[in-house]
Amino acid sequence: MLKELKRPFQYERILKNEKITDEENEKKRKSKNYLRTLKRIWQVLSMNKGLLYIVLLLVVVSSALGLLSPFLVGMAIDDYIVTRKIEGFIPLLIGLACIYVFNSLALWFQNYWMIGIAQNTVNTMRMRLFKHLHKLPIPFFDKRQHGELMSRITNDIENVSSTLNSSVIQIFSSILTLIGTVSVMLWLSPLLTGLTLIIVPLMYFGMKWITKRTGRLFKEQQKNLGELNGFIEETISGQRIIKTFSQEEKVTAEFLEKGEKLRVAGFWAQTYSGFIPKLMNVLNNLSFAVIAGIGGILALNGAISIGVIVIFVEYSRQFTRPLNDLANQFNTLLSAIAGAERVFEIIDEEGEFKEESRLQELSKVLGDVVFSNVTFSYEEESKTVKNVHLHVYPGETAAFVGPTGAGKTTMINLLSRFYEVDSGQILIDGVDIANVKKESLRKQMGFVLQDPFLFQGTVRENIRYGRLEATDEEVVEAAKLANAHSFITKLSDGYDTLLSQDGSGISQGQKQLLSIARAFLARPSLLVLDEATSSIDTITELKIQAALQELMKGRTSFVIAHRLNTIQNADRIFVLDDGQIIEEGTHETLLEREGFYYQLHGKSAASF
């Protein structure tokens, strides 16, 4: 039998020719995403299932006790105080005291355990995100602002954390309390319940009026805060430029302007949100007055007892509190879900090693490298590498030269598989690198880059980054080979000298020497040298050149040359222009040809 076709939600309206606005579609999509994200947060939360159920059970218990205590107070008034009976009153008081103590304990434990669960959950999310970030391919990072990614690991995760700490318990307990209170109130007096519920629509419209404004203002405040933070970060990292161009006054004026915007948005956001407790207070008092007035009349007529009025006054408070809490929690919950969504968005990005399990490891290579008709483009419209063919034999030094933007770095990016070729093949020792695990390929490669990256840590740790299992002796040996040993021993703590993240305590040339030492330690079969363009003093430059010559011995090396005088001994020079190899040969043969290289050489010589 054919199943009746399910009509899409817009179907009826499409038939009636009613317009479905983009806003509505967006709302629908968002709520679907929110539900999916909530489900995923729940999955991570459920890793602590046992404890979570205990917490939820405690919430049920404390909500029930919260309902019971006003009831007992009412009972004490009606059955013992009004009738002046002392027997039974004391046990009731003791019972009440026990309920209060037990309730406090239940609240304390649910809070304690929930914080543990919340911290485990966000820690798991943070770890997953961080691990996954390291599996993502370079093109992913090309498209994103680094500050924005960092804010996902820190701010968004923190947002989820603080909400989980308190909201899960509060939302669950508010719902239970609300249902319980209304049920008991209805049972005691439907009339007084109806009167108490009068404040609900007032509360709804009042809150709507306020949150509509606060939502917009808080967003504005966040935006202004983000802009101000970005500006502070920029001015701190750009201190040198600001000082060099004496722009202190300009940046201070800009800072004041941004600060003022933040102050105004913050003032109004806080002012409007400050109305919420005031409104609740007024409505609570209104509810008390109505209960006391109408309840008093009913009591005078003997329709209800004084105890019931007391119970109602207490319950009306219990009833508005969860409503208020739910309204408050709703916003924080939404912002936490939005934060979690941003975290999951990254976790869902496909990692670069995902499809690799069936690929082979690249075993120790000799270093025979072939680019066979390689074509590649970063963007679809324009090709960056066009039909390149080249062959470099084991142990040879190959240099890429050419004008800026010619594609030299891209060639290395393809060799290291930071990007994948569009067509053609890159073979190392006859093996297509597309068919090997990337990690096994990169382990065979050593990099000495233009701007060597140093981590916060000691000199020794920074060199050891090349091969973590290397002994202290091997680290020193590598430093000696790199001509770095003599300057290291002159540092205040030698190999134990602490370097800042950008290595600001040592010179650019010394940083280069450390990165060469790192490469020596890694013992790669293939070497990539991106020549430093910044001016380094002649003595250090000579040291760097000597160390590099030593490092290149017996290794297939690719040099991205910015200055032609350093590659005169290269076995092969590939001249690139607009993504194509236009000339190839040794320094001498290329000069003899009097082509593009010859011209470049002329310009290069002139610039020295």
Ligand SMILES: Nc1ncnc2c1ncn2[C@@H]1O[C@H](COP(=O)(O)OP(=O)(O)OP(=O)(O)O)[C@@H](O)[C@H]1O
């Ligand atoms: N991640 C990227 N996304 C898009 N285009 C890029 C990317 N990296 C480089 N390009 C473009 O590809 C072309 C080649 O860049 P590449 O960095 O390979 O040149 P290069 O020869 O190394 O230049 P330079 O000597 O200035 O370092 C340039 O036009 C550049 O703008």
